[in-house]
Structures are given as C-alpha cells and as structure tokens.
Amino acid sequence: MLPKIAIEEFKKLYLKNYGIQLSDEEAIRRAENFVGLYGAVYGDDPRLFKNDNKNESLQNYDRSQP
DSSP states (O other), rough: OOOHHHHHHHHHHHHHOOOOOOOOHHHHHHHHHHHHHHHHHHOOOOOGOOOOOSSSSSSGGTHHHO
C-alpha cells in the first residue's frame, strides 16, 4: 500500500491534470494501478530509483540500454 502522502499528492496531480476530485478510495485504487503498470513496463531495475548524482538518476537513465 502506498503512503498517505503519496495518495494525497496523486489526488492533487489528478485534480490539476483532469479537473476531477477523487475520493480517498478511488485515489488509492488508481494510484496503485498506476504504480503496478509502471512496474510492469519498467520492471524493478534499481537504477530507475537512484538519485545519487552519478548520471544514474531517473532523469539521466537511458532506457534504450538493457
């Protein structure tokens, strides 16, 4: 389960982007589905989640490399 702060941030972003206020239950369902989809597409490659300024952070990650 995602932390409460992550759900709140998801709700804010959803409202900002789609103009729809989600209930807590709907936000939890949609956020967990999104995280599941992200994991299915990108896998569990730990380089995706690093943020150590060694050009391996998400912003600099070259997804074309295995």
